[in-house]
Amino acid sequence: MQKLVTAILGVLLAVPALAHHSFAMYDSSRQVTIEGVVKEVQWTNPHVWIEVMVPNAAGGNDQWSIECTSVNFMTRRGFSKHTIKPGDKISITLSPLKDGAHGGAFKSVNSLNGAPLALEPQD
Amino acid sequence: MRFLTRFVVAATGLSAATLPGVWAAVSQPSKPALSSTYADPAQPDISGLWVVTGAMYFAPDRAVPKLLGEYQTLYAKRTAAFKAGVAVDDTTAECLPAGIPHLLIVPYPFEIVQTPGRVTLLYEYDSAVRRVALGVTPPEHPDADTATYNGDSYGHWEAGTLVIETVNIRADTQLDFSGVPHSDALRVTERLRRKDASTLEDQITLTDPKAYAEPFTVTRVYRLRPKWKISEYVCEENNRNKPDAQGHTRSGVSAGPSE
Numbered sequence: 001m002q003k004l005v006t007a008i009l010g011v012l013l014a015v016p017a018l019a020h021h022s023f024a025m026y027d028s029s030r031q032v033t034i035e036g037v038v039k040e041v042q043w044t045n046p047h048v049w050i051e052v053m054v055p056n057a058a059g060g061n062d063q064w065s066i067e068c069t070s071v072n073f074m075t076r077r078g079f080s081k082h083t084i085k086p087g088d089k090i091s092i093t094l095s096p097l098k099d100g101a102h103g104g105a106f107k108s109v110n111s112l113n114g115a116p117l118a119l120e121p122q123d
Numbered sequence: 124m125r126f127l128t129r130f131v132v133a134a135t136g137l138s139a140a141t142l143p144g145v146w147a148a149v150s151q152p153s154k155p156a157l158s159s160t161y162a163d164p165a166q167p168d169i170s171g172l173w174v175v176t177g178a179m180y181f182a183p184d185r186a187v188p189k190l191l192g193e194y195q196t197l198y199a200k201r202t203a204a205f206k207a208g209v210a211v212d213d214t215t216a217e218c219l220p221a222g223i224p225h226l227l228i229v230p231y232p233f234e235i236v237q238t239p240g241r242v243t244l245l246y247e248y249d250s251a252v253r254r255v256a257l258g259v260t261p262p263e264h265p266d267a268d269t270a271t272y273n274g275d276s277y278g279h280w281e282a283g284t285l286v287i288e289t290v291n292i293r294a295d296t297q298l299d300f301s302g303v304p305h306s307d308a309l310r311v312t313e314r315l316r317r318k319d320a321s322t323l324e325d326q327i328t329l330t331d332p333k334a335y336a337e338p339f340t341v342t343r344v345y346r347l348r349p350k351w352k353i354s355e356y357v358c359e360e361n362n363r364n365k366p367d368a369q370g371h372t373r374s375g376v377s378a379g380p381s382e
Contacts, residue, residue: 022205047375049363099373
């Protein structure tokens, strides 16, 4: 049930995307899920950024840059500065960059350290 | 002068029906104020914290004004670039203001404050402020030399609807993030009315004889968010999306090497 609620919340909260600059660089028609370990969280405006190290086929890691909405938006969605921390194991759904680089526009957190993320959005 | 007239009407109880023009509206029954913060029934209470509903396109159905000549060419260029993953001429990517009318549809809350002779709109986005003088006649023609991002706003009440006209708007902003252009001849007419306790409606008409073949009207709806508060928003803090020398905005990936 918890998973279901979280999944529904994730879908509901997937819009709007960015609200500072054009989102031309992202393919909003596609969604990709990545799993890796959080390297850094920039809890900043105009956008929050999450850097994630994602295992690649060569046995190493690729660094993915995930662009979220603003601190203001993320806070209203129920995130805090400490929700996601370096070292956390994370699964994130994103809209990928059109140019194929390792990055995307944040959509939702599927799991954090193996558990669904329970957020309390402001109403 | 208009304000003075209204004051006299209010103070003396003179029937506004005896006054010409727009003032006939004052005597019509209007919805009672929803709180005592601003008790004049001709100027309903629209104060509070509001946030837009619907899409981030200027028109929720993605309609676009009928663009003229060079503006059509400019929009076609921006649309092609957008599809290819590049934003062109996007001033917001440089942390410059979205400006009016884009500011009217950004998904951030704004607060309306009503005081005698003025309505003030305090936006979270860009920390922008619009000071709307009531009862001051707007200039007939926009003045490109004094144009600003948010322009100059003039308001008056018409039967419970706040009409705001904004002119002197810079030409280098866009209607939304999809890049719809306008010129410095743009005049934005808003008709704001409180539909119910938690709903504010804004009928926005863009008149731009240089860039548009005809006026373009959309209606946007704002929802009251009494539990929210407006927070600071400083775009310059960590802007990873600065445009390049050609004005092209791409991603802000850190491009960290694989390990």
